[in-house]
Amino acid sequence: MSAPNNRRSLFLGRMSLPERTFIADALRAETVGGVLLLIAAVVALIWANTFSGSYEAIRGFHLGPASVGLDLSVQHWAANGLLAVFFFVAGIELKRELVAGELRDPKAAALPVIAAICGMAMPALVYAAVNTFGGGSLQGWAVPTATDIAFALAVLAVIGTSLPSALRAFLLTLAVVDDLFAILIIAVFFTSKINFLALGFAVVGLVIFYVLLRKGVRGWYIYVPLAVVIWGLMENSGVHATIAGVAMGLMLRCTRRDGEAHSPGEHIEHLVRPLSAGLAVPLFALFSAGVSISDGAVHDVFTRPETLGVVLGLIVGKALGIFGGTWFTARFTRAKLNPDLRWPDVFAVASLAGIGFTVSLLIGELAFSDDPALADEIKASVLLGSLIAAVFAGILLKIRNTKYKRLCEDEERDEDLDGIPDIYELDKPEYHLRMAAILEAKAAEHRRLAEVASSTHAGDDGPA
Secondary structure, three states: OOOOOOOOOEEOOOOOHHHHHHHHHHHHHHHHHHHHHHHHHHHHHHHHHHOHHHHHHHHOOEEOOHHHOOOEEHHHHHHHHHHHHHHHHHHHHHHHHHHOOOOOOHHHHHHHHHHHHHHHHHHHHHHHHHHHHHOOOOOOOOHHHOOOHHHHHHHHHHHOOOOOHHHHHHHHHHHHHHHHHHHHHHHHHOOOOOOHHHHHHHHHHHHHHHHHHHOOOOOHHHHHHHHHHHHHHHHHHOOOOHHHHHHHHHHOOOOOOOOOOOOHHHHHHHHHHHHHHHHHHHHHHHHHOOOOOOHHHHHHHHHOHHHHHHHHHHHHHHHHHHHHHHHHHHHHOOOEEOOOOOHHHHHHHHHHOOOOOHHHHHHHHHHOOOOHHHHHHHHHHHHHHHHHHHHHHHHHHHHOHHHHHHHHHHHHOOOOOOOOOHHHOOOOHHHHHHHHHHHHHHHHHHHHHHHHHHHHHHHHHOOO
């Protein structure tokens, strides 16, 4: 009889160099976008609470061709139009993760996927429990389920906390799976009336988009107009228009062929991500985050079951859901945590995932579209819950920041100056030979300096 296999997979271990490089570039762009998102949110709050008349007038201003059903308010254009760009990038991220990233291996993907699902289910359960016992509306159950990766990374940038690449990758993977389920929630639960003719033409447009991609047809002047038409048809179909963005993102090829430095999906994501993070999402925040903040409004957040459910869902539900899902999955799959990290580190990242901004605001608008006053209170609860989650996670991460900095320095160290971190070359003979040559050169230089110092010292001690 063969001996049982007692090997345990490593959770939050070192990633491959290409994956680490890609994630570092993606997170760098998200961090910049997150800072702009923070600025836009602050501007929206100041504008809405000092010049509310002008804010509401601009947000409610309608523009667009009414003949094709696109006479929409500025706020609607931001939520359905600009966020389609955000979800297009999310679709590419998801496709890449499925075919070339952390989610391509079912065994490796199980842990972050289960953690993300638990991190969405638990906030929904917390919201449902609060509103069931408090007599509130269950319509907003999906509001606290979303994580805003850009906002979370902006918080890390603002508080100056370093995070090892494995923890950052875990947070990004959580957010990608989170986006997938948020898309499904929007498509399934927030589609009331369907115009099957418009939806049918939208599907035809998506098929054409797919065929052109597979035929290798190139040219932005083909794809951009086609994407706009598909989006317009989806907007008129009754299905939320951002679904069009996701569908087109998922169609892009994200695997590299011989001779390709980047896949088409990676190339387009590199081009579109700055537009999404630097313009689309901040403008959405500008026209969605402007809610009235007063003592009464803050009091209502903590006393009304709908808003309290959102706050507790983001702060308590997210942290317990992600951490609990991760811990139980690791235990039952015999996954071993990276010895450089501790379970409190995972809990801190889980708490950071309680920052739900962009998609939470969008779902809040959709869930309470028939009650604008309550929708604004829900937005206030999202802002407040995200702020509390950010502060709590920031404190937890700061406690271990010295350890994180040391791990980051080890990941970045490149003593042989070949452009590859040394930690990825410890099993390569040529790396050790280069290091031996470097150290021998340094030793020879120190011997020379010692001889110079010795002769100088002897001269000083000699006869006058």
